[in-house]
Amino acid sequence: MSAPTDTAPRPPAVTSVTARRIAWDRRRRALARFWREYRKDRDGMIGLVVLVLMIAVALAAPLLASSRGLNVTLATYPVNAGPGWHYPLGTDADGRSVLTELIWGSRISLLIGFAATLLSMVIGAVIGIVAGHFGTLNSWFGRQSDNVLMRVTDWFLVVPFLPLAIVLARTLGPSLHVIIIVIGITSWPGTARIIRAQALAVETRPYLERARALGAGHWHQMSKHVLPNVMPLLLANTILTVAGTILSETTLSFLGLGDPTRASWGEMLNNAFNNGVGTGNALWLITPGVAIIVVVMGFTLVGHAMEAVLNPRLRER
Amino acid sequence: MAGAMLEGALAAAQELRGEEAGAARGGAGLARNLGIKIGSAIVTLFFVLVFNFFLFRVLPADPARNLARGTTLTATQMAAINKTYGLGLPLPAQFWNYLVQTFHGNLGISFEYHIGVSQVIGSALWPTILLVGTSTVLSTVIGVWIGIRGGWNRGSTFDKTSTAINNTLYAMPDFWLGMVLLIVFASKWFIFPEGGMHSFGGGGTGLAGINDLLWHLTLPCIVLTLVYLAEYSLVMRSSLIDELGSDYLLTARAKGLRDAMVRRRHAVPNALLPSITLIMLNLGFVISGAITTETVFSWPGLGLLSYNALNFPDYPVLEGAFLLFSAAVIAANLIADLLLTVLDPRVRQA
Numbered sequence: 001m002s003a004p005t006d007t008a009p010r011p012p013a014v015t016s017v018t019a020r021r022i023a024w025d026r027r028r029r030a031l032a033r034f035w036r037e038y039r040k041d042r043d044g045m046i047g048l049v050v051l052v053l054m055i056a057v058a059l060a061a062p063l064l065a066s067s068r069g070l071n072v073t074l075a076t077y078p079v080n081a082g083p084g085w086h087y088p089l090g091t092d093a094d095g096r097s098v099l100t101e102l103i104w105g106s107r108i109s110l111l112i113g114f115a116a117t118l119l120s121m122v123i124g125a126v127i128g129i130v131a132g133h134f135g136t137l138n139s140w141f142g143r144q145s146d147n148v149l150m151r152v153t154d155w156f157l158v159v160p161f162l163p164l165a166i167v168l169a170r171t172l173g174p175s176l177h178v179i180i181i182v183i184g185i186t187s188w189p190g191t192a193r194i195i196r197a198q199a200l201a202v203e204t205r206p207y208l209e210r211a212r213a214l215g216a217g218h219w220h221q222m223s224k225h226v227l228p229n230v231m232p233l234l235l236a237n238t239i240l241t242v243a244g245t246i247l248s249e250t251t252l253s254f255l256g257l258g259d260p261t262r263a264s265w266g267e268m269l270n271n272a273f274n275n276g277v278g279t280g281n282a283l284w285l286i287t288p289g290v291a292i293i294v295v296v297m298g299f300t301l302v303g304h305a306m307e308a309v310l311n312p313r314l315r316e317r
Numbered sequence: 318m319a320g321a322m323l324e325g326a327l328a329a330a331q332e333l334r335g336e337e338a339g340a341a342r343g344g345a346g347l348a349r350n351l352g353i354k355i356g357s358a359i360v361t362l363f364f365v366l367v368f369n370f371f372l373f374r375v376l377p378a379d380p381a382r383n384l385a386r387g388t389t390l391t392a393t394q395m396a397a398i399n400k401t402y403g404l405g406l407p408l409p410a411q412f413w414n415y416l417v418q419t420f421h422g423n424l425g426i427s428f429e430y431h432i433g434v435s436q437v438i439g440s441a442l443w444p445t446i447l448l449v450g451t452s453t454v455l456s457t458v459i460g461v462w463i464g465i466r467g468g469w470n471r472g473s474t475f476d477k478t479s480t481a482i483n484n485t486l487y488a489m490p491d492f493w494l495g496m497v498l499l500i501v502f503a504s505k506w507f508i509f510p511e512g513g514m515h516s517f518g519g520g521g522t523g524l525a526g527i528n529d530l531l532w533h534l535t536l537p538c539i540v541l542t543l544v545y546l547a548e549y550s551l552v553m554r555s556s557l558i559d560e561l562g563s564d565y566l567l568t569a570r571a572k573g574l575r576d577a578m579v580r581r582r583h584a585v586p587n588a589l590l591p592s593i594t595l596i597m598l599n600l601g602f603v604i605s606g607a608i609t610t611e612t613v614f615s616w617p618g619l620g621l622l623s624y625n626a627l628n629f630p631d632y633p634v635l636e637g638a639f640l641l642f643s644a645a646v647i648a649a650n651l652i653a654d655l656l657l658t659v660l661d662p663r664v665r666q667a
Contacts, residue, residue: 151360154357154361155364158361158643158646158650159361159365159601159646160600160601160602160604160605160642160643160646161602161605162604162608163604163605163608163623163638163643164639164643166608166623166627167372167373167635167636167639168372170627170635171372243488250490250493251490251609254490255608255609255612255624255627256627256628257627266490269492269493269496272496273492273496273613282500285493285497285500288493289489289490289493289494292488292489292490292493293489296488297484297485297488300487300488
């Protein structure tokens with residue numbers, strides 16, 4: 001035991017009370033309140049547990065299965081065979097263990113899902129907030145920028161997703177980055193719409209008027225006032241969007257637009273489809289599909305539970 | 318697929334209704350509203366054309382080489398290709414040519430089939446309409462029925478079971494479901510064919526031919542129906558639940574109407590409106606489903622055509638299919654808007 005100041009609780013009056021500190025205290029309390037509400041949602045908790053397990057498997061992939069098992073030239077197991085001691089879920093047409101592929105595939109599927117969602121959320125939030133903010137300005141420029149942004153959003157909303165993604169991915173060439181970019185730039189318009197609607201509601205609040213009266217610029221208003229207010233909605237939307245982007249990735253990979261060197265679950269289904277899965281190991285087809293369903297449902301359950309906490313009106317459903 | 322996107326679409330549709338109402342109050346009439354809607358559909362279609370033009374002609378560094386697909390060309394051959402396709406012209410002139418050709422129905426020559434793209438697409442149109450049409454009708458009817466039954470008796474066993482099944486179907490890749498059904502029913506049990514639209518050598522004529530067609534149609538149709546039914550019934554269920562607390566239902570009950578009448582005459586008509594919007598807006602996602610499902614079942618429609626064009630790669634066909642898909646979805650959106658104007662008095666005269 002050294003100085004007594006280490007053990008004795010510091011009197012609260014000594015700590016400086018800054019605006020930042022107050023804000024963080026408030027956020028911590030809001031988060032605790034959110035968690036208390038969220039915990040009551042049984043489906044949401046099931047989804048959360050499933051997702052944590054899945055993410056743990058993806059992160060621990062090198063510990064669970066050697067990546068050498070993915071190399072076709074090193075594969076020594078029988079081809080397209082049912083379950084065995086070294087390959088509990090059977091093998092694929094190249095003699096690789098389906099379990100190994102499944103574990104490593106989770107990394108690619110989740111990575112693409114998260115990265116594409118991040119891109120989509122950034123685009124959607126920026127466009128939604130900018131359109132909502134400038135749309136409420138009483139000027140020609142403001143109305144026109146809102147109009148143009150919403151027209152672009154509508155365009156992306158109307159044009160069918162898969163054909164658009166196919167032509168983009170085909171002309172840009174198959175790779176991990178292309179898939180992420182293609183999914184990201186085709187899946188943001190719904191978010192932009194929702195965020196714009198929320199931003200419009202926020203813009204009419206008195207504290208924004210106060211900020212404007214004190215001389216806050218556009219950037220300050222959007223980043224310090226509008227963004228924090230649309231953030232909870234944006235997060236709930238993010239979780240739901242991950243479910244969508246993982247399904248989109250699966251579809252694009254199944255159609256042969258994925259990166260063949262980094263196989264996701266969709267890529268596995270593509271291999272299974274093109275290499276005669278019907279004649280051999282059915283688990284090669286079934287397990288990636290079940291994995292996709294479980295992950296997508298996990299994200300959907302968590303997203304809906306978050307929405308229900310944020311919007312009590314939805315809780316009745 | 319992509320629930321968040323659909324919710325966005327629904328929000329957009331509802332917002333559109335609000336905007337319309339505002340415009341109508343401003344003294345403008347129904348005719349002007351219709352004009353705006355049709356105009357904006359045309360603008361959207363125009364941007365699809367612009368997008369197509371840039372993506373396929375301008376983005377590749379050298380379109381002539383792209384057309385030759387990697388074979389070495391002499392300077393004379395290059396010049397000939399540039400001249401034939403008008404690639405030496407300035408961009409606005411190229412774009413004008415492209416517009417004129419497109420509106421004449423000339424979408425270029427297919428790399429794979431060496432005939433006009435419109436001809437290739439035309440022959441694949443009917444199978445897709447048959448498949449998508451049948452499954453849309455089935456999924457709408459069954460989905461709406463399940464949604465009404467579940468939503469009206471919320472928390473019942475039927476409701477809980479159907480919601481759980483719907484959520485699972487919603488999270489399922491449609492082509493995966495297709496492959497599983499294909500292996501079980503075609504490869505293991507031989508109940509249904511392995512794919513295609515007719516048996517080898519044609520399915521016969523008359524009634525036998527129709528039977529053969531239906532036999533081939535069953536599995537792909539079941540897949541598309543199941544996948545979209547989930548979505549429709551979830552939406553129908555939640556929009557019916559939204560209506561449950563309404564005052565007019567209380568009034569109807571106070572009048573002494575039987576429960577079935579309250580549901581059929583009062584609650585369902587109101588709850589149907591969002592579902593109608595969704596079903597029309599959903600065509601874009603139905604097209605996605607058609608592409609993968611047709612691929613799995615070798616159904617010779619636009620989806621399989623796109624898949625083959627994608628892997629060949631047959632750029633003119635890909636471009637034509639994209640144009641047609643987009644036009645179909647834009648038209649469906651327009652119809653949904655107009656239909657809602659007719660069906661919903663609040664939109665018509667607010």
